[in-house]
Amino acid sequence: MFSALAYQLSTTFLEEQKCGRVVPRASPAMSKKPAAQPTLHKVIMVGSGGVGKSALTLQFMYDEFVEDYEPTKADSYRKKVVLDAEEVQIDILDTAGQEDYAAIRDNYFRSGEGFLCVFSITEPESFDATQEFREQILRVKNDENIPFLLVGNKSDLADKRRVPLDACRERAAAWQVPYVETSAKTRDNVDKVFFDLMREIRSRKTDNSRASNGDVKTRRRKIKCSIL
Amino acid sequence: MFNEKLKKMPRDILGDSLAVLRIVEHEEEENWPLEEKPHDHDSNNVNNVPVINAQNYSKNDCACYFNYGLGDNASNRSLDPVYQYKTSSLPTASSITDSWDDKVYSALILPPEDIANQLTLLDLQSFKAIQPEELTTCGWNKLNKLTVAPNVVAFTKRFNRVSFWTVQEILNSQSPKDRAETLAHFIKVAKKLHDLNNLHSLFAVVSALLSASIYRLAKTWACLSKKEKQQFDKLAELFGDKDNWIALREYLRSIPLPCIPYLGIFLTDLVYIDIAHPAGSPHRISKMTVVLKALERYQTSEYNIVPLPNVANYLNSVRYIEELQKFLEDDHYKLSLKLEPPSPVGSCTGSKESVKEVVSQGSSTPYTLSPSHRLGSGSLRLHGTYNQTKFVPTHRKSRSLGSKFRSASLPRNFHKVNFGVGIFGKNHTDDRVEEKTPAGSVNLLDDTLLESPGSVCGEKMSQSLPHCDLSRPDQMECDYGGFVRRKTISKDGRKISLSSWQRYWLEMTGSILVFYASKSFKGNSRSDFRSERSKVLALEGWIATWCDSEAADAFQLINHHTKSHYKFKTGYESTAKEWVRKIEEVTNKIVKPLPANLMSFE
Numbered sequence: 001m002f003s004a005l006a007y008q009l010s011t012t013f014l015e016e017q018k019c020g021r022v023v024p025r026a027s028p029a030m031s032k033k034p035a036a037q038p039t040l041h042k043v044i045m046v047g048s049g050g051v052g053k054s055a056l057t058l059q060f061m062y063d064e065f066v067e068d069y070e071p072t073k074a075d076s077y078r079k080k081v082v083l084d085a086e087e088v089q090i091d092i093l094d095t096a097g098q099e100d101y102a103a104i105r106d107n108y109f110r111s112g113e114g115f116l117c118v119f120s121i122t123e124p125e126s127f128d129a130t131q132e133f134r135e136q137i138l139r140v141k142n143d144e145n146i147p148f149l150l151v152g153n154k155s156d157l158a159d160k161r162r163v164p165l166d167a168c169r170e171r172a173a174a175w176q177v178p179y180v181e182t183s184a185k186t187r188d189n190v191d192k193v194f195f196d197l198m199r200e201i202r203s204r205k206t207d208n209s210r211a212s213n214g215d216v217k218t219r220r221r222k223i224k225c226s227i228l
Numbered sequence: 229m230f231n232e233k234l235k236k237m238p239r240d241i242l243g244d245s246l247a248v249l250r251i252v253e254h255e256e257e258e259n260w261p262l263e264e265k266p267h268d269h270d271s272n273n274v275n276n277v278p279v280i281n282a283q284n285y286s287k288n289d290c291a292c293y294f295n296y297g298l299g300d301n302a303s304n305r306s307l308d309p310v311y312q313y314k315t316s317s318l319p320t321a322s323s324i325t326d327s328w329d330d331k332v333y334s335a336l337i338l339p340p341e342d343i344a345n346q347l348t349l350l351d352l353q354s355f356k357a358i359q360p361e362e363l364t365t366c367g368w369n370k371l372n373k374l375t376v377a378p379n380v381v382a383f384t385k386r387f388n389r390v391s392f393w394t395v396q397e398i399l400n401s402q403s404p405k406d407r408a409e410t411l412a413h414f415i416k417v418a419k420k421l422h423d424l425n426n427l428h429s430l431f432a433v434v435s436a437l438l439s440a441s442i443y444r445l446a447k448t449w450a451c452l453s454k455k456e457k458q459q460f461d462k463l464a465e466l467f468g469d470k471d472n473w474i475a476l477r478e479y480l481r482s483i484p485l486p487c488i489p490y491l492g493i494f495l496t497d498l499v500y501i502d503i504a505h506p507a508g509s510p511h512r513i514s515k516m517t518v519v520l521k522a523l524e525r526y527q528t529s530e531y532n533i534v535p536l537p538n539v540a541n542y543l544n545s546v547r548y549i550e551e552l553q554k555f556l557e558d559d560h561y562k563l564s565l566k567l568e569p570p571s572p573v574g575s576c577t578g579s580k581e582s583v584k585e586v587v588s589q590g591s592s593t594p595y596t597l598s599p600s601h602r603l604g605s606g607s608l609r610l611h612g613t614y615n616q617t618k619f620v621p622t623h624r625k626s627r628s629l630g631s632k633f634r635s636a637s638l639p640r641n642f643h644k645v646n647f648g649v650g651i652f653g654k655n656h657t658d659d660r661v662e663e664k665t666p667a668g669s670v671n672l673l674d675d676t677l678l679e680s681p682g683s684v685c686g687e688k689m690s691q692s693l694p695h696c697d698l699s700r701p702d703q704m705e706c707d708y709g710g711f712v713r714r715k716t717i718s719k720d721g722r723k724i725s726l727s728s729w730q731r732y733w734l735e736m737t738g739s740i741l742v743f744y745a746s747k748s749f750k751g752n753s754r755s756d757f758r759s760e761r762s763k764v765l766a767l768e769g770w771i772a773t774w775c776d777s778e779a780a781d782a783f784q785l786i787n788h789h790t791k792s793h794y795k796f797k798t799g800y801e802s803t804a805k806e807w808v809r810k811i812e813e814v815t816n817k818i819v820k821p822l823p824a825n826l827m828s829f830e
Contacts, residue, residue: 049369054496054503062504067511069504071497071519074471093469097369097499098492100384102553103391104431107438108469132554139561140440 038080038087041201043194044112045094046105046133051120052153054096055184060194061092063187083198090198109140114147114201116193121152121181122160127167134175147200148177151193156183335397336413338539344420346539347390347429348531351488354383355428356527358491360520366502368495383491385550387432392556393546394436398448399563403726407567408451411437415452415460422463424531425487427480434464441557441564448568486529494519706742708810709735711752713797714743717784721791729797733757734807739814741765752799768818772811774804783808 045053058066061079070076077092093108095101109115117133119126130150138144150172152163165181172179178196182189335343357379362368367376374381394414401407414433421430436442437460449457466475473493480489497519505512548556713729733744733754743763748756769789775782780801785794798804 054499058500058503066504067509069500071500071515072472072477074474076472078471095469095492095496097366097495097497100368100381101387101492102557103388103435103439104467104492106440106443107435107467110438110443111469136440136557 038089039202039205040089040091041198042091042093042111042113043197043201044109044115045092045096045118046109046115046137047118047151048120048123048126048129049096049099051118051123051126052184053094053116053118056116056118056151056153056182056190056193057092057094057096059184059187059190081195081198083195083202088198088202090194092194105136106140109137112137112141113204114149114197116149116151116197118151118153119163120154121163121168122154122157124162127152127163127171130171144176145204147197147204148175149193149197149200150175150177150179152179152181153184155181155188156185334400335393335417336410338542340413340416340420342536342539343417343543344424344426344429345531345533346536346543347417347421348424348426348488349533349535350540350543351383351386351426351428352486352529352531354379354386355488355491358383358523358527360524363494363498363520363523364516366499369499380491380495383428387428387491388550388553389546389548390429390432390543391436391439392548392553392560393543394433395439395441395560396546398436398442398445399560399567402567402722404445404447404568405451406725407445407448411442411448412452412456415456415463418463419459422466425483425485427466427476427490428488430463431467431490431492434460434467438464439557439560441560444564444570445568485526486531487526488529489523489526491523494523706735706737707814708806709733709754710798710803710807711757712807715795715797717793717795719792731757732762734796736767736810736814739767739818741767741811767811767815770811770815772808772815774808776801780804785811 045057047053057077058069061077062069077094078089079092080087080089082088093112095104095108098104115133115137117130117137119130121127134148137146137148150168152168154160168179168181180189180193180196182193184190359379362377362380365376367373368380368384370376398407398410398414401410414437418430418433418437421427421433442448452460466479467473467490468475476490476493480487498516501512501515501519505515710733711731712734713731714734715729716724716727718724731746733746733756735742735744741764742761743765744757744759745762746757750756765785770785770787772783772785775784775795778795779797781799781804782795782797783804784796786792796804796807798807
């Protein structure tokens with residue numbers, strides 16, 4: 001109970017801070033309802049280098065306005081979206097380019113609430129690597145049910161496909177996670193993976209707050225978010 | 229100075245599977261600008277390390293921790309607690325006085341400042357070698373990265389190596405206290421790196437301390453002072469990924485040169501610029517230039533640091549094969565789990581099983597903060613709950629691991645994830661169980677008992693101790709007794725590096741030695757010790773010898789079977805000899821228990 005409260009409070013607090021400093025556009029909304037800040041969902045992109053994690057992120061974040069992207073801005077990877085009629089914030093952590101810095105992974109995995117595990121359907125090595133990422137995430141999070149999507153990117157390159165669809169589905173089934181194929185190029189399923197993951201995260205948070213409220217028996221996932 | 233410190237704090241830089249792999253890595257000299265082929269005797273020695281390991285590699289197939297034979301370097305290794313724990317070799321009385329090779333460095337004997345300084349020199353050289361073309365092409369992200377971005381790759385390798393080395397050094401110590409000492413040492417190193425504006429190695433060290441293997445070591449972290457923890461938290465804050473690494477970005481902007489930045493965020497920025505502004509788009513060049521200019525400026529850094537070739541050589545000797553990184557990480561994590569077994573997760577289950585887990589883990593956890601827990605190998609710790617705990621004749625390690633395998637509260641494929649992937653296709657845990665399972669020795673009962681001085685042993689005990697009826701303890705007659713000071717040299721094949729001399733009243737009754745803990749800090753008469761026994765040791769399998777070489781009033785008890793070794797000081801030569809004589813008398817008389825199938829004839 002307390003932890004849930006503390007969590008909500010801290011998120012709210014962080015939101016206020018962030019919004020106050022870096023998202024001035026949000027101020028009209030704030031003045032209306034200062035107490036109800038959108039919930040923040042922290043999504044982490046994992047996968048080998050060159051599979052298109054950053055392309056997916058940029059597509060989702062900026063769509064056709066990618067020119068607006070400014071790499072060093074604090075809110076470059078944060079966005080307000082409407083998830084099932086509820087305004088939420090998504091914060092995407094993508095360490096594209098730092099894949100070889102293996103030592104830093106444990107720490108940033110720790111802060112993640114949900115993971116998009118991306119590989120390229122044209123690159124079997126990247127598919128193999130998802131296994132390692134999955135293991136490492138489970139180790140750090142110590143939670144098999146952590147919101148997680150297996151994402152096969154570059155679905156537009158069907159003629160160069162080298163990872164059979166069956167293998168992908170099989171792996172996802174073994175992990176009991178959804179499998180989605182995307183194309184950052186055609187924008188196919190890009191929104192879907194982020195939104196699906198956010199729904200998972202949201203229902204997970206609801207479950208957790210229920211669990212900590214002593215309501216352990218109803219472990220069913222419900223799409224409802226309680227905001228203080 | 230090194231020599232002396234090494235004697236006090238021996239640690240393993242050799243006998244780990246990670247270290248074993250260094251030999252192969254050593255071929256890649258060209259990536260290491262400051263490294264020179266050995267000229268003087270010092271560096272020569274450092275370079276001997278891989279050769280030693282090579283022998284073991286071929287002999288032992290590298291996979292089994294237990295099968296190291298007693299090679300030429302056995303005397304060195306017997307000093308080392310980790311090695312003791314890994315090996316089946318017997319502890320020898322002389323090992324303490326053997327000279328440890330004073331040129332083999334370990335992190336702990338090097339001042340943090342030296343480590344930080346030399347790391348910085350090595351980093352700077354590597355950082356300056358990076359060429360703009362490697363960056364603008366995003367070449368480090370491609371399959372042919374070794375040819376198109378060799379210097380970025382080399383610089384990144386440095387990062388990972390420093391991080392792995394940090395993890396390895398911390399995991400090399402057996403007790404939480406020792407690990408905390410190393411941990412604190414590395415926090416000092418981090419602080420120095422911070423002072424030097426070397427954010428590259430600083431982040432490497434910080435990452436190591438935040439890695440799954442180190443982060444989870446609650447007992448180790450608990451040994452740190454509040455100040456040390458705060459210091460570390462502050463350093464770690466710098467590398468938070470919050471708000472697009474805003475803390476690190478702002479800090480980098482705020483500090484003057486010289487500075488070695490963490491290259492990673494620049495690499496990410498470049499990758500994003502590359503995607504957002506593909507070749508030909510108007511802003512690409514200008515955006516990339518901003519990043520390159522910043523890095524170029526950092527590359528003009530100069531440090532006024534005197535190179536210390538020996539330290540640099542030691543730092544460079546930390547190597548492994550990059551392709552095996554994942555497996556080495558797994559190895560570290562497994563070792564971490566062994567050192568501090570996880571407490572059952574998912575407390576919400578509240579099942580009986582998880583309660584049992586706590587009990588059995590509590591009894592089999594070899595390291596506790598209480599120094600008394602480290603003593604008393606082969607002794608029976610009496611506890612009221614004894615009859616609830618089933619006797620399982622295995623080594624404590626395998627038992628603690630084994631109990632985890634049974635845990636219902638862990639995620640379903642937890643074992644698979646964490647234990648299933650043996651680095652060389654062999655499961656260490658299995659080896660452990662096989663190798664360390666002694667044939668139902670009485671002394672190993674210790675493993676299943678909780679310590680509780682003063683509690684009375686139950687009837688169950690007498691079944692295991694056929695030569696003495698302990699069920700009526702007060703009526704036992706004492707054959708011989710007196711004041712001793714006892715020190716645990718090794719226990720169950722594991723070296724106790726920081727044990728101290730503890731005062732006991734020792735009594736021999738039949739073939740049983742009974743220890744009575746002291747009431748006060750001084751006094752050698754019976755009344756200065758408790759009347760309830762605190763530890764009991766069955767003499768079967770123990771050999772007593774008088775060790776006049778060290779101190780005339782000392783004798784030792786060695787059990788080759790359980791690989792345990794105690795030293796005793798009595799204060800008088802005659803008493804020491806008398807103890808030895810009495811114990812020998814008893815042990816000679818002990819009739820080997822008949823095999824079970826013969827017993828059934830009676």
